[in-house]
Amino acid sequence: MVMFTLRRFLQLIPVFFGATLLVYFLVFATPGDPIAALSGGKPMAPAVQAALRAQYNLDQPFWIQYGLYLKNLVTLNLGQTFSGQDVSAVIGRAYPVTARLAFMALAIEAIFGVLFGVIAGLRKGKLFDATVLVASLVVIAVPTFVLGFVLQLVIGVQLGWARPTVSGAAPWNELILPALVLGLVSLAYVIRLTRASISENMNADYVRTATAKGLSRGRVVLVHILRNSLIPVVTFLGADLGSLMGGAIVTEGIFNVPGVGNLLYKAILKGESATVVAVVGILVIVFVVANLVVDLLYAWLDPRIRYV
Amino acid sequence: MRYSRTSKALGLAAVLAMSITACGGTSGGNNTSAAANTSKAITANGTEPQNPLLPANTNEVGGGRVMDLIFSGLVSYDVHGKTVNELAQSITTTDSQHYTIKIKSGQTFSDGTPITAKNFVDAWNYGAAAKNAQLNSYFFAPIKGYDKVSADKSTLDTMEGLKVVDDTTFTVDLTAPESDFPLALGYTAFYPMPESAYKDIKAYGQNPVGDGPYKLAPGGWKHDTSITLIPNDKYQGPNKPKNGGVTFTLYSSPDAAYTDVQSDNLDVLDQVPPSGLQNFKTDFKGRFVNQAYAGNATMTIPSYLPEFKGEAGQMRRQAISMSIDRQQIIDKIFYGNKKVATEFTSPVLDGYDANLPGSDVLKYNPTKAKELWAAADKISPWPAGKVFTITSNIDGAGNKEYITAMANQIATTLGIKAQLNPIATFKESRNLINSKKLTGASRAGWQADYPSLQDFLGPLYGTGAGSNDGDYSSPAFDAKLKEGLAAKSVDEGNKIFNQAQEILLKDLPVIPLWYQAVQGVWSNNVTNVEFGWNGVPLYYNITAK
Numbered sequence: 001m002v003m004f005t006l007r008r009f010l011q012l013i014p015v016f017f018g019a020t021l022l023v024y025f026l027v028f029a030t031p032g033d034p035i036a037a038l039s040g041g042k043p044m045a046p047a048v049q050a051a052l053r054a055q056y057n058l059d060q061p062f063w064i065q066y067g068l069y070l071k072n073l074v075t076l077n078l079g080q081t082f083s084g085q086d087v088s089a090v091i092g093r094a095y096p097v098t099a100r101l102a103f104m105a106l107a108i109e110a111i112f113g114v115l116f117g118v119i120a121g122l123r124k125g126k127l128f129d130a131t132v133l134v135a136s137l138v139v140i141a142v143p144t145f146v147l148g149f150v151l152q153l154v155i156g157v158q159l160g161w162a163r164p165t166v167s168g169a170a171p172w173n174e175l176i177l178p179a180l181v182l183g184l185v186s187l188a189y190v191i192r193l194t195r196a197s198i199s200e201n202m203n204a205d206y207v208r209t210a211t212a213k214g215l216s217r218g219r220v221v222l223v224h225i226l227r228n229s230l231i232p233v234v235t236f237l238g239a240d241l242g243s244l245m246g247g248a249i250v251t252e253g254i255f256n257v258p259g260v261g262n263l264l265y266k267a268i269l270k271g272e273s274a275t276v277v278a279v280v281g282i283l284v285i286v287f288v289v290a291n292l293v294v295d296l297l298y299a300w301l302d303p304r305i306r307y308v
Numbered sequence: 309m310r311y312s313r314t315s316k317a318l319g320l321a322a323v324l325a326m327s328i329t330a331c332g333g334t335s336g337g338n339n340t341s342a343a344a345n346t347s348k349a350i351t352a353n354g355t356e357p358q359n360p361l362l363p364a365n366t367n368e369v370g371g372g373r374v375m376d377l378i379f380s381g382l383v384s385y386d387v388h389g390k391t392v393n394e395l396a397q398s399i400t401t402t403d404s405q406h407y408t409i410k411i412k413s414g415q416t417f418s419d420g421t422p423i424t425a426k427n428f429v430d431a432w433n434y435g436a437a438a439k440n441a442q443l444n445s446y447f448f449a450p451i452k453g454y455d456k457v458s459a460d461k462s463t464l465d466t467m468e469g470l471k472v473v474d475d476t477t478f479t480v481d482l483t484a485p486e487s488d489f490p491l492a493l494g495y496t497a498f499y500p501m502p503e504s505a506y507k508d509i510k511a512y513g514q515n516p517v518g519d520g521p522y523k524l525a526p527g528g529w530k531h532d533t534s535i536t537l538i539p540n541d542k543y544q545g546p547n548k549p550k551n552g553g554v555t556f557t558l559y560s561s562p563d564a565a566y567t568d569v570q571s572d573n574l575d576v577l578d579q580v581p582p583s584g585l586q587n588f589k590t591d592f593k594g595r596f597v598n599q600a601y602a603g604n605a606t607m608t609i610p611s612y613l614p615e616f617k618g619e620a621g622q623m624r625r626q627a628i629s630m631s632i633d634r635q636q637i638i639d640k641i642f643y644g645n646k647k648v649a650t651e652f653t654s655p656v657l658d659g660y661d662a663n664l665p666g667s668d669v670l671k672y673n674p675t676k677a678k679e680l681w682a683a684a685d686k687i688s689p690w691p692a693g694k695v696f697t698i699t700s701n702i703d704g705a706g707n708k709e710y711i712t713a714m715a716n717q718i719a720t721t722l723g724i725k726a727q728l729n730p731i732a733t734f735k736e737s738r739n740l741i742n743s744k745k746l747t748g749a750s751r752a753g754w755q756a757d758y759p760s761l762q763d764f765l766g767p768l769y770g771t772g773a774g775s776n777d778g779d780y781s782s783p784a785f786d787a788k789l790k791e792g793l794a795a796k797s798v799d800e801g802n803k804i805f806n807q808a809q810e811i812l813l814k815d816l817p818v819i820p821l822w823y824q825a826v827q828g829v830w831s832n833n834v835t836n837v838e839f840g841w842n843g844v845p846l847y848y849n850i851t852a853k
Binding site for chain 1: 445738
């Protein structure tokens with residue numbers, strides 16, 4: 001198990017460099033001149049343009065640009081944005097907010113998703129099951145921005161129960177609404193996955209054996225059925241954590257959350273390689289770690305799975 | 309005013325597209341039921357400044373909003389864009405080329421150090437020098453010696469045209485007469501910086517000490533979140549704050565800000581998002597403004613296009629102009645919130661003339677358009693199957709819709725193919741325009757940096773000028789421009805600039821479309837909200853209830 005974990009971390013190294021190289025190249029290859037765009041169509045003195053180009057190594061060929069970037073990375077210098085701020089500082093502000101939002105959304109998905117899924121799975125074909133199925137279908141069908149604007153208007157503006165937008169520090173309580181919007185679609189998927197998995201396992205041999213042994217209904221459901229049914233759900237949640245940490249441009253925009261999604265979007269539009277690569281680099285690490293945790297959870301959930 | 313990054317990225321013309329109904333301004337009445345509270349702070353929308361807060365490095369609205377409150381210059385602009393002396397005691401010249409500037413004595417920066425003539429000279433030299441790479445450097449171009457300090461790799465740091473005479477007097481020598489030079493002196497680039505700034509300019513850019521009605525609160529700039537300003541008690545000028553401070557909440561989209569004003573979480577919003585254009589007047593009864601500001605939208609037809617050269621080209625440009633039903637686009641796409649352009653500048657400026665001879669070419673006239681197009685075809689036929697394209701970035705709301713509509717009108721009227729050439733990002737479209745690689749027209753527009761007719765003409769249509777994207781060159785126009793700049797007074801200059809516009813109306817280097825307007829709304833918690841000539845609220849006059 002320790003070896004397995006170690007091996008996975010070693011795999012991170014080529015993945016990280018491969019991904020940053022690719023992303024750096026993609027930003028490099030997008031057409032347009034980021035420095036000329038800085039002046040927004042107004043004139044800019046040629047010497048100023050030249051000085052700025054040199055400052056961001058934009059006057060160098062691709063390999064030298066990337067090499068210089070890597071060289072700085074070794075000294076933990078992520079470079080500077082076009083506004084002259086350290087990328088590390090910018091990311092340091094945005095990531096905690098996105099992380100809070102992602103974990104809240106994930107918690108909503110996991111808790112309510114599994115709960116509703118289990119109940120629906122156990123009462124297959126009953127009223128609750130049917131209601132949950134229809135409701136989840138509706139949620140999946142409605143685009144996130146519609147959900148976001150509607151909840152913002154109803155809860156934030158008309159009822160006044162919550163601030164319609166998130167204030168600067170993005171405290172936990174103000175993030176509930178955006179986290180709910182962000183988590184709802186995945187919630188629907190988790191419900192459906194759990195339900196399908198539960199209802200399938202209900203007829204498994206080991207469940208019949210457990211029941212025959214005279215175990216209580218609660219123990220059978222929680223320990224035997226649920227634990228074995230969680231594998232697909234955990235896989236889904238692991239992957240979802242990755243995408244949530246990548247920021248949610250739409251939801252962040254609606255609720256004015258100062259998170260990673262907007263940062264990344266703006267950086268791509270501006271052609272700010274340093275920011276884009278840094279965000280993606282962190283994302284790569286998040287994805288790899290999330291996948292590793294999921295794999296380790298498999299072994300815990302299903303004793304038949306062993307890692308050496 | 310400088311450009312807005314969002315709106316540029318999102319498309320200057322359309323997003324700021326907030327736009328007008330009437331250029332006169334239809335401000336709603338103020339509700340003054342509660343007593344004003346001058347010690348209470350107000351909140352307003354903002355965006356993260358794109359650059360450190362240095363006068364010569366701030367060229368977009370996010371930073372500009374803040375800079376214009378924490379600094380004041382030699383002159384300032386009143387609500388109508390009239391230039392009034394602020395720190396200047398007098399600005400005198402006999403030939404519009406050599407200026408003597410006297411500043412009022414006893415004025416100080418917010419840290420208490422006196423403002424001297426040297427502070428201006430040093431700040432301007434700093435802004436101009438190539439080694440400092442300041443974005444507004446080109447504003448100092450008229451000053452003698454600019455060419456040397458701004459040359460690539462130049463290590464010089466003073467311009468010979470600036471001379472300190474004594475503590476309160478300095479002289480400015482320009483390379484050529486410029487009658488509207490005093491008008492520019494209220495622009496951000498020309499603000500003074502205290503001596504202490506140069507010790508650590510990087511730290512100063514994060515926490516500037518200025519001389520304006522407000523100052524940055526300690527730790528007031530919380531990046532990507534908010535910027536808090538408090539009144540500067542050392543300020544002695546005309547714009548004394550009537551509130552206890554301004555906090556800019558930084559938004560990534562105007563939609564979120566609009567929702568916040570609706571629920572009284574934000575006090576003032578100066579940019580109603582496109583989604584609110586239809587309803588803001590009913591959503592904010594008596595709490596909105598809709599007025600023209602110094603900006604316009606145009607379409608550039610580059611002179612290097614083979615189909616638009618010579619006499620045929622001129623007729624074609626006129627035909628295209630007459631085939632656009634501007635009012636219809638304004639009504640259908642902008643909900644009436646703009647005003648049809650009748651010339652190349654803006655109605656809020658001194659010297660504006662709505663009825664210049666030749667302005668008929670900007671009126672919708674399909675019959676005449678067809679005739680002109682046919683006449684042009686006789687001289688040199690329009691290539692068979694050639695599509696007339698209009699290039700625009702589409703990474704923001706609004707551009708795509710109106711340009712598609714415009715292309716359809718042109719196609720229908722002239723019987724040719726016309727369409728939008730969509731470009732994904734602003735930087736990419738800028739690249740196409742700068743490298744002169746367009747194969748058709750392109751979306752354009754201008755916002756004034758300072759209230760001057762000339763600012764809408766010289767930088768855009770003068771031969772070889774910095775923003776002359778279409779490479780327009782007319783000796784007659786250049787001569788008029790020069791004559792206007794050498795005029796003895798601004799008024800006299802404006803008359804000549806309008807004659808220069810008559811030349812443009814014949815040549816149509818760009819096709820003027822409409823004037824921009826600002827749509828602003830405010831919450832129930834504030835009163836006395838007024839917007840200035842540049843579409844920016846007069847924050848210092850707003851009072852909290």
